[in-house]
Amino acid sequence: MSDIKKVVLAYSGGLDTSVILKWLQDTYQCEVVTFTADIGQGEEVEPARQKAVALGIKPENIFIDDLREEFVRDFVFPMFRANTIYEGEYLLGTSIARPLIAKRQIEIARQVGADAVSHGATGKGNDQVRFELGYYALQPNIHVIAPWREWDLLSREKLLAYAETHGIDISKRKSGASPYSMDANLLHISYEGLALENPAAEPEEDMWLWSNSPENAPDAAEYVELEYSKGDIVAINGVAMSPAQVLTKLNQLGGKHGIGRLDIVENRYVGMKSRGCYETPGGTIMLKAHRAIESITLDREVAHLKDELMPKYAKLIYTGYWWSPERHMLQTMIDESQQTVNGWVRVKLYKGNVIVVGRESKTDSLFDPNIATFDEDGGAYNHADAAGFIRLNALRMRIAANAKLKRG
Template sequence: MSDVNKVVLAYSGGLDTSVILKWLQDTYQCEVITFTADLGQGEELDPARQKALKFGIKPDNIFIDDLREEFVRDFVFPMFRANTTYEGEYLLGTSIARPLIAKRLVEIARQTGADAISHGATGKGNDQVRFELGAYALMPEVKIIAPWREWDLLSREKLLAYAENAGIEIDMKHREGGAPYSMDANLLHISYEGRHLEDPSAEAEESMWRWTVSPEAAPDQAEHIQIGYEKGDPVSLNGKKMSPAALLAELNRLGGKHGIGRLDLVENRYVGMKSRGCYETPGGTILLPAHRAIESITLDREVAHLKDDLMPRYASMIYNGYWWSPERVALQTLIDHTQEHVNGTVSLKLYKGNVIVTGRDSADSLFDSTIATFEDDAGAYDQKDAGGFIKLNALRMRIAASLREKRKK
């Protein structure tokens, strides 16, 4: 273990990462630097600093960074330009945060001269892949320590015993069997896994949800909003310019108020197993149809269809941890190019779990009412041309049909 002198730990201050911090000190006899990311999870982060200090971490080696604007601007919004969903439903709230955390871990490692990074992801999940692929892509020589793949603290009893012996504070909920769910939160979503949810036939308890009211309890009056877009990104809400993080936070509030954004999903993890998770993504659930609506009048048909063809592969890249891969970067360049004229406003109605598009408008609109009208178009479109168009497109089917008729004779 002597080859590691200094390690940067992704540290939340919770029980697991507190045990990891002490385990790194005991096992590797190395200097530990803690990094805690504020991604809008809504938790007080100073306790993480205080806990790190109790472990003897030097104040200069405690990093608590506010990454909310960078997270939404450089990760969430680029992903939404592609209308990204994994397996048709999941808006990738956990997945899209991991490449930013990996990036910052590497930056701190370089800044402090650390030769290793460490994380608290288990050996069964996707996050270990996401963190480590990102780290290797950005710092190929880095050593990665994944305690859950090395230690023997594989039961809750062993973990609690280690914590107690190390003088780590243990909340009553952990002594009584742990929190009912494993949760991860940031400005895009909050996720719930484990315990009661490990039975895919069991309905999630209403008390589990934290950000959204149930659709049944949502207001009986619909709320109308308008989102302004520039180059594919939302920039204003109801005419008010807002920063990326502030806009998403407000959409989370509005969506949560109207029971929008709940998802109960069984997904296919990259490591091979199926996993059941529940998600609350109120703001993202509003942004997805809003972005598709503004694209519907500003994107060329074939460009829009090409984006739809490529999206599932792009989604898999993010889900599986390939954000920093050359193929994702190349695909992002194409996606961003398509957004050059995706400008304008989208009007929506929020009502009892539903997001309803009520209008869209753009100075770059490709919608031509003089052609699309059911009324007299004054010669803008010659309907007789459609006959030849249809016959040409039917030619191969007519040839095949004629051949079938000949075979019958």
């Protein structure tokens, strides 16, 4: 332990990481550098600075970074180009944030000459894997300190007692906030623990913080037009926006109309099943709209190949392999497929539903109305060609059927 001179801690200012900060000082007798990331969690991050100072951290050792644009531009958007969902439903809101936090931690460690990094993920969850795979991929010889795998403070009561003993100020939860274990960023907010540990129990309505219930959503539908360039949304209703602005606006629209609630039991990488609830209003709109613009701009076999590879890509993100060579390889293929994904999609938002009502690409559409029409097409398509096509595709089945008839 005496070999550790300086450690960069992923620090939120909450109970867990405040206790970890003090524990690192006492256990490792090292200098602690705090890093707080603003990735759109919707809460002020500056209070973390005062809390760090109160625990003896030098001002020059406190890093608070606004990473919202980088998060959406370099992580969320690339993931959505693949129409990524895990186990058929989960839009990976927590998973996709971890590689960015790990990246910035390693950058700070290099900047300040730290020989270790630390995080507050528990030994039961996926996040410990996601953080640490990122650390090692970017700085192979970094030392990682995971307090939850070392200490005996394995309950909230013990953490609170430690905080009281060491004079750590833990601000009370804001009035009206959810009591669940939560994680939030610009893509989603998650809820775990308490009554949710019973998968048969319906979540209480007041748990949800970002969205109206579909029952209480507006009675009038709202139309939204999304403009795409190379697979990414660049404008909403004709107004050009940055990536973070796009997701912020779609979150507001989706939440208003009761879109993006999810209640699932997922398979964690460490082996257990876990029940979680998620609100991903903007991401839910993005997924539906992106598939719509791809439907007219992607070749059939390219689209089908993307769909076949997507579960593998999703699993890589869920399990923490964002920085792996195989994810990079898949991303290169996915990004290449998006060169023609340009145009606009119109969706109707109504009581929890995202309904595609129009899509167009003036430059890259593969939809030919002269061929697709049910009216006379002027010879653009020869119906007689289908007979040979069908007979050739049926050949192997005809051969097998004849063999079965001979066997009696």
